[in-house]
Amino acid sequence: MATAIAADAATAASPLAWWRGAVIYQIYPRSFRDTNGDGIGDLAGIAEGLDYIAGLGVDGIWISPFFTSPMKDFGYDVADYCGIDPSFGTFADFDRVVEKAHALGLKVIIDQVYSHTSDEHAWFKESRQDRTNPKADWYVWADPKPDGSPPSNWQSVFGGSAWQWDGPRKQYYLHNFLTSQPDLNVHNRDVQDALLDVARFWLARGVDGFRLDALNFSMHDPDLRDNPPSGLPMELVTRPFDMQVKRYNQSHPDIVAFLERIRQTLDEFPGRFTVAEVGGPEPLAEMKAFTEGGKRLDSAYNFDFLYAPRLTAPLVRASLQQWSGEDGEGWPSWAFSNHDAPRAVTRWTLDGDMARASRLNLLLLLSLRGNPIIYQGEELGLPQGEVAFEDLQDPEAIANWPHTLGRDGARTPMPWQAGAPQAGFSNANRTWLKLDPVHTGFAVDRQAADPASTLAYAQRLLAARREHPALAIGGITLLDSPADILAFLREDEQGRVLCVFNLGEAPGDWSPPAGLGPLALIATESHVGPGAVPEALAPGTGYWARVAGG
Incomplete structure (x- = not known):
């Protein structure tokens, strides 16, 4: 039996809105690229890296905070909402990022910290x-x-x-x-007015949207x-x-009225996008409330996978079923890794084959109905960095050592050149976080020269996704399958794509439903392009296949 959980991509906004199904690339600016030799990534480094990002085939970038800050929480402690911290550069640098991104066809989303x-x-x-x-x-x-x-x-x-x-x-x-x-x-109307003025400041500067950080912490009892x-x-x-x-230090019901004011402000600048970060053990009700009815936010950032110790078919099914596509429902955004969570490939690789796991993760992430968010380095298959206790910077990692992996291991510098000092991230003798030497083997230049690399795979996979709009904006129908097999159809007016994954530890035996029609392979976890659709699925493998005539 098939279960249609979202048959129509058109809900609160036009299906032609640029952000619907857009792939967003998250940049953690301190660790992306350093151009002035101080060991800290900067806005000029982001501008330099935009050609690389555009070459991946994504639709936009999300830049974590670069505002004036004492950096005790590395930018999420804002000292001036309308200022740029000197460690990141100047307004001229920021304007260059926006100008170049737009010239390359990339949208620019930035964090806003209103809590x-x-x-x-x-x-x-x-x-x-x-x-x-x-x-x-x-x-x-x-x-x-x-x-x-x-x-x-x-x-x-x-x-x-x-x-x-x-x-x-x-x-x-x-x-x-x-x-x-x-x-x-934020119960105070004057505070709300001041925050909305901050939003207008950055919207007038050309940004295309906001990720609203820790939003459910913004009002208390x-x-x-x-x-x-x-x-x-x-x-x-x-x-x-x-x-x-x-129950009482966050998630106050009056938050939604403030979100409606945010939406009204965004509507002064047509075509902008908002996505809420809503954490907690049971965030779904708030995610739905924050994005309901087309008069609040556009999307909510899903935490189902960010801290999951295992990637399983039941977990993915349950997450997908939470978003039915009914009238008035918001649009989900999905991430497997980010700056706050240990990298997914380290959490989810069971057999030591990290390259295969990285590709399977990308194949799955890019097939989910919603906005996939790729964290910098995820396209390289970058594992969690090893950071010694004496080198830790993150206050949470230091406080909880050694009981959690912490956040620093997901924030280590991006490796650009395998043979360069600091892997091409910086020419400083010491960077704000030490580079994990293992990451040098994952460097951009090394993978760019290798057509069999994870980077090359990510580029081909993103291109294939653009060729099949059903994967971006289509509805989704879950198909009956064994417990460890995840199978669903993505469908729009232009066609249907079958997505199948074996997320278990044993070979999987599953065949597409009779009468579905001939299948043409689009991609597997190791290959993008035509080929034979697998008859059996080894553990940790999957595929996309176009349904002929659909």
Whole structure:
């Protein structure tokens, strides 16, 4: 039996909207390319790398924060929303990135961090002076309990209480992340107005959309009620944050009204795109609410795979079934790796064949209904970097060592030239994070010269996807299959593509449904182009095949 879970790509917006089904390439600017020799990637380096990115065949780029920041959380602690940190360059550099990207046919998406700022932001400096200044209520301040303890039991993501005592105010302020990242009071209309002005600033500068970071942390329960315990077994706990159900320090229902204001602002600049980052153990309801009805955001960034220790067919089926394509539903975005999560190929390679696993991951990611997001280096098959404790930079990795892989291993420098110092990332003697020597073997120049490389495969696969629009904007129908086999059809008016994957550890026996029609091979995890459709699937293999006449 086949199950149509999304039969029509047209929901809240026209199926011709540029972002619908677009492939986005995420750039972590500190680690992408350094042009001034300080060991830190910069905007000029992004401009230099745009030809390479365009050559992959993607549709746009997402640039992680480059705003003025003390870099305690490497840009996600913003000290000036409308400034560029000198370590990344100047506005002239940024304008060059936008201009060149657009000339190459690439859209430009940037992060917006509306949940919190740096404690060095001018807004916070004014807010903490006293309880009567014009920005006194721009952050989340609260009196201590009678015994001097914090106002609630809320825990921060990075460990310890989410409340920090502040001497000048004689109050606690809320910080869901580092103590140096005070939470904005987004319930305050003036704060919302200021953030919307920030959005207009960057939209007027030519950006094509925003990824909205930590969006479900942007509003709290004004009554400051305690969170209930999660009941998580202690062997699964890595930080106190895990031990609570985050019922009151995030996910307030009033967030959606703010999102409608964001949408109204974006509508002043037609053709722009918004995607929400919504984390947590059960984010689906918020993802749906944040993208509902065509009057909020366009898409939500799916976390189903980012921390999954295994890639399984049941996991993918369950994720796909969450997005039915019904009227008014938003559009999903998918990522297997990013700057916050250990690289997927390291998490999911079972038999040591990382090249095959990398290609299978790309084949699957690019077949899902939604927007695939490729993290820099994923097209090279780059594994998680090894970073010694003494070289760690990430505060979360340091706090949780050695119980998690941390984030630094996913942020090590991009290898460009195998024979160059620092693999061509920088001519500095020392880079902000050390290059993993293993990554030199994955360098862009080495793979560009090898038609059998993962990079060459990624380029051919993206080209094949463009030739079959059903893979980008078509509906999706899940087909009956054994537990470890994932099979579905992508279909639009121009044709149908069968996508099949064996995500188990044993050979798979599955045949396409009788009556489906002749199949023409498009790609496997090792090959892009015509050939015979596999009759049996070895573990960790898959294929795309065009259905003749469909």
